[in-house]
Amino acid sequence: MNIQYDYDQEADVLYVSFGRSEHVRYVNLTDNLVLRLDTGHETKQAPRAVGLTFISFQAMRERLAGKPLTVPLANLRNLPDEIWQAVLAVISTAPVSDVLDVTFGFDMQSPPLTLQTQPA
Numbered sequence: 001m002n003i004q005y006d007y008d009q010e011a012d013v014l015y016v017s018f019g020r021s022e023h024v025r026y027v028n029l030t031d032n033l034v035l036r037l038d039t040g041h042e043t044k045q046a047p048r049a050v051g052l053t054f055i056s057f058q059a060m061r062e063r064l065a066g067k068p069l070t071v072p073l074a075n076l077r078n079l080p081d082e083i084w085q086a087v088l089a090v091i092s093t094a095p096v097s098d099v100l101d102v103t104f105g106f107d108m109q110s111p112p113l114t115l116q117t118q119p120a
Contacts, residue, residue, distance in 0.1 A: 001095050007057065014054040018095045021050045027079065027087055029071045032060045035096075039086040047086035049096045068101065 004017040021038035029035050036051040054060060060069070071091075076084055090096055 003095055003098060012056050012058050014057040015051060016054070016099055017051040018049050019051075021048075024050050025083060027076070027083065029075065029087075029091075030069065032056050033069065033071070035087060035091065037083070037086060037090060039082060041082060047089050049090040052096065052099060 001018060004015075006015040006017070007013070008015070023038050023042045025037045025039060027035045027037055032055045034053040034055070035049060036053065038045075038048050038050050040047045076087060079087065091100070
């Protein structure tokens, strides 16, 4: 697969293209990262990534300074089930995984504990 990179310096946007499709959905993974996705629904094919768009690319790169970009799965919770499953299928496989190092993590959030003292 031929991955194409196109950087618009004036807009500070990096476009990464994996191919073309007439059936593209845009999914905001973060405020600065958009997945261009063909769900395969219209063509009865497997979902595939059409591309990635990095908005404010240089600023994002400087802010991260070598740290990984985190894409909370909670950002995707309001997507229809079909889109949610398509996103999960494509972000962890090539060609997206050739550009992004995708890992899944869980952050256990527990309510604050209140200590109760027992009378002596």
